[in-house]
Amino acid sequence: MQVYIRTDASIQIGSGHVMRCLTLANQLKQKNVLVKFICRELTGNMIEYIRQQDFEVFTLKEIDVLSHWDWTTEHWQEDARGTINFLQNENQLINLLIVDHYSLDMKWEEMIRPFVGKIMVIDDLADRNHDCDFLLDQNYYINMERRYKGLVSEKCMQFLGPNFALLRDEFLAIDPTIILRDGEIHNIFIFFGGADSSGETLKALYAIERLLHDEVKVNVVVGVSNPYTSKIKEFCDSYKNIQLHCQIDYMAKLMLEADIAIGAGGSASWERIYVKLPSIVEIVADNQKELTEALETTNAIYSLGKNSDVKEHDIFQQLKLLIDNPEKVKRMAEQCNYVMDSHALSEQKLATQILKALF
Template sequence: MNVYIRVDASIEIGTGHVMRCLTLAEKLQEQGADVRFICREHKGHLIDLITAKGYEVLVLKRPQENGMAPNGSGHTQWLGVPLSVDAHQTKELLMNCPCDLLIVDHYAINEDWEVLLRNQVKKIMVIDDLADRKHDCDFLLDQNFVQDYQNRYDSLVPSYCKTFLGPSYVLLRPEFYHQLKKQKLRTGAVKRILIFYGGIDHTNETGKALSSFLALGRNDIEVDVVVGQSNLYKMEIASICNMYEYLHFHCQIDNMAELMNWADLSIGAGGTTTWERCLLGLPSIVVSIAENQKEICKSLAKGKVITYLGEKETIEQSCLTRHLKILIENEAERTEMSRLSYQLMKDTIVSQQMMIKELMG
């Protein structure tokens, strides 16, 4: 089975889309699929990382210098070229390549793009989080927990489309399932905290969280601070961590699940990392760093799964320090968050196995 994945990373897009597609690629490869990627060479792309994982990447040429599609707005800018141009360039790459399944993970791509690729591929799968546009696809995955999540694509996909909806289908790397054997209900005092705001964090929320913790004066608590290789503030953050024995700096690591299991509490962003923390039952203080994270965070907070502070632009250091102090001192609340987090994710393994079987035909 020949599978191609159309996905991008950039300073604007972030790294999450590529990371979850790498997870899906690995699961399909384990079942015998031959997987390749199609990526545009944006500033901040992860093509080198994908090839280092052993996958061939068909590269779409670098977009205009400003990285925006002409007359683009919102997520349409993320392609860097007009929608029809991206579709035709992708089609050219696939011209002599048999494609049984084309997977698309891109907020800028919609039904118009997919229709242009229809006669070039056997089936199309879309990975989405927004439910804000129509798709011409055979499969759709939206792993998020929002109001009415089971029905919000009813008018956006064809009647024959098989949908995989909700956090039980979330794409998590194998390391997180391996750590389930060590997963624990968080009880007792907070001895270790994890700070992670995604691979890029271009507004330096990591630095804000780090300063918020230091304001507590709690040198009895160890803190793991994780950043991606593309983080523009990584040297500054590393310098701060080197000043304190109880702060531990990590850059572009492969043992995130292990760090999560070590932690008693986490501070970070919404997105895929939310589900990683939930699977391992890690209580979390969460800030949304992208528009698509807001409703998910609100829904999880309403269910008492996380402590949600709001959008990054609205969060002052003093606010984060205050909520961090409250949660550190409230064991009962942390323990209940831990229990509810894992409860939300308990069917993940079975659901994912079913989804992969469907995709493989």
């Protein structure tokens, strides 16, 4: 069985799409499925990183534009033709094409349709029509079951909600039911995604500087495409209790050790929720707004709002409030149980569900 994945990463796009696709790719690989990627060469891409994970990557030509999203939306036919060129070179049936890309919709999918057995879309915007057989939206929304009504065919199999979240095996190996959090904050975890083009990691570090003392440990995670890595490293190196980690494969371990997280909305939300890690969240992209606001209604997270409106003092003030109120932090951890069913998630691993549906 052969599967292709069409997705991108860049400074503008971030790394979330690629990372969640890699999680699904690894799940499929464990079931002896051959998975290949198609990615466009963009500044801040993760093509070499995907190859380092032992997946073949075919590359679409680089484009020099301010907004890759807008370019792809306008030039979707060129993108489709480039994708088809790779699909046609295969000597065997391509059973499934997975597309995780906000700029591609039904028109692109209809053009691809004759060259693949089935199409799966990973989305969380619900703002455009799709021609697909499967759709994944792993996010938590109030209107989850009605979210794609009229946007996909009635025959489309929909995997909706955090019980289908694409979590890496390092997380699924953990039994969240045995995680106990007392609400005391002695370990702070900071992660704003692989790119963090707006410098939120530095903002958070400057914000918590006044709260640092010998009993507080801080772990900071950045991706390979973070443009502020050198400045972040310089800051971290000046404190013995701050540790910087770059493009790691032990995120779950750091989250387990942490008592509070400061980070962005998006895919990392499910990693934090799974290990019951209370979070102070900034919305760093428009597609994170609806999800973050919905999660805040559960009281599992605290949202500071749009990152452009967040000042260092806002982060400091909220963190200080939580440090002084361990019972509130403990309740945030407990609320994570109502957002995600960890047992159901491990039982209905997405790759298994997809393969059942294909055959």
